[in-house]
Amino acid sequence: xxxxxxxxxxxxxxxxxxxxxxxxxxxxxxxxxxxxxxxxxxxxxxxxxxxxxxxxxxxxxxxxxxxxxxxxxxxxxxxxxxxxxxxxxxxxxxxxxxxxxxxxxxxxxxxxxxxxxxxxxxxxxxxxxxxxxxxxxxxxxxxxxxxxxxxxxxxxxxxxxxxxxxx
Amino acid sequence: xxxxxxxxxxxxxxxxxxxxxxxxxxxxxxxxxxxxxxxxxxxxxxxxxxxxxxxxxxxxxxxxxxxxxxxxxxxxxxxxxxxxxxxxxxxxxxxxxxxxxxxxxxxxxxxxxxxxxxxxxxxxxxxxxxxxxxxxxxxxxxxxxxxxxxxxxxxxxxxxxxxxxxxxxxxxxxxxxxxxxxxxxxxxxxxxxxxxxxxxxxxxxx
Numbered sequence: 117x118x119x120x121x122x123x124x125x126x127x128x129x130x131x132x133x134x135x136x137x138x139x140x141x142x143x144x145x146x147x148x149x150x151x152x153x154x155x156x157x158x159x160x161x162x163x164x165x166x167x168x169x170x171x172x173x174x175x176x177x178x179x180x181x182x183x184x185x186x187x188x189x190x191x192x193x194x195x196x197x198x199x200x201x202x203x204x205x206x207x208x209x210x211x212x213x214x215x216x217x218x219x220x221x222x223x224x225x226x227x228x229x230x231x232x233x234x235x236x237x238x239x240x241x242x243x244x245x246x247x248x249x250x251x252x253x254x255x256x257x258x259x260x261x262x263x264x265x266x267x268x269x270x271x272x273x274x275x276x277x278x279x280x281x282x283x
Numbered sequence: 284x285x286x287x288x289x290x291x292x293x294x295x296x297x298x299x300x301x302x303x304x305x306x307x308x309x310x311x312x313x314x315x316x317x318x319x320x321x322x323x324x325x326x327x328x329x330x331x332x333x334x335x336x337x338x339x340x341x342x343x344x345x346x347x348x349x350x351x352x353x354x355x356x357x358x359x360x361x362x363x364x365x366x367x368x369x370x371x372x373x374x375x376x377x378x379x380x381x382x383x384x385x386x387x388x389x390x391x392x393x394x395x396x397x398x399x400x401x402x403x404x405x406x407x408x409x410x411x412x413x414x415x416x417x418x419x420x421x422x423x424x425x426x427x428x429x430x431x432x433x434x435x436x437x438x439x440x441x442x443x444x445x446x447x448x449x450x451x452x453x454x455x456x457x458x459x460x461x462x463x464x465x466x467x468x469x470x471x472x473x474x475x476x477x478x479x480x481x482x483x484x485x486x487x488x489x
Contacts, residue, residue, distance in 0.1 A: 244451035
């Protein structure tokens with residue numbers, strides 16, 4: 117693995133400030149989480165997050181044959197309290213189907229700590245970025261669509277975190 | 284002397300074929316293709332071929348390819364310009380069919396992917412040059428005016444295409460992709476320098 121010194125990111129770094137700035141902006145904005153616990157800001161929908169969304173994907177034990185883990189947390193804006201029993205929908209372009217295909221979609225519920233974890237097939241880069249999609253779209257809180265990007269297409273897990281505000 | 288010349292001519296063509304052929308071959312062997320539909324695969328390769336054509340264009344018009352007369356080089360430049368526009372249309376149409384919302388985001392400059400605006404900008408520049416080239420005679424554009432329009436757009440095409448391509452994580456292998464992009468930049472810079480020198484020489488003689 118250490119052989120791959122010249123990856124996309126190192127190329128970018130060499131490629132000049134224009135490229136570097138673009139990636140930094142894209143990278144940092146995804147990592148910034150509100151720091152204050154007393155006034156936890158709600159998560160904004162990410163651009164492109166809702167692409168190829170299918171409303172009402174069923175809650176499943178696992179999407180397809182699995183092998184890749186999507187996990188995260190769901191908390192309430194303001195006090196940051198974990199939200200249990202929240203339905204999170206997940207979809208991506210994987211080894212078992214394209215983003216828009218029904219078998220690429222599934223949903224799971226958060227546990228008592230507001231955490232969720234769903235096994236799904238390996239995500240494959242589509243449209244130039246290996247990324248997944250997640251949605252909270254159940255009505256109690258405002259709808260949020262996330263589109264986290266993997267650091268590398270070889271990774272076998274991905275995280276996304278929701279902070280929801282009342283609808 | 285003559286032998287060296289013909290060896291050099293062969294070498295230039297071999298290097299060009301390698302610069303374009305190797306990235307295509309690597310991409311064709313990429314495992315990701317197994318999980319893509321035929322339309323998406325076609326769209327991807329149309330993009331890679333388009334980048335290869337962007338390399339050929341400055342070489343043709345600069346007269347850097349041995350065995351081609353200035354006239355034939357110019358004719359080829361025109362036809363390959365048309366092929367480039369067609370490749371870009373196939374690239375965009377194929378991606379649109381693969382995932383309409385992602386393509387709409389890209390075309391409206393609302394995409395989360397940092398490379399999309401560079402590609403879309405290059406696309407508009409390519410289509411603009413192709414359209415103007417078709418209408419050039421009808422519009423009565425003189426060479427000087429034509430160059431004033433074409434050269435800046437060509438720079439936009441080259442810069443946009445290279446950045447677009449380098450930022451994409453797709454089927455292209457990293458090093459062969461970087462090498463092709465470097466060749467595109469080198470050919471363009473060489474042509475610009477040569478054009479600038481010719482201009483300066485003409486300026487001095489008049």
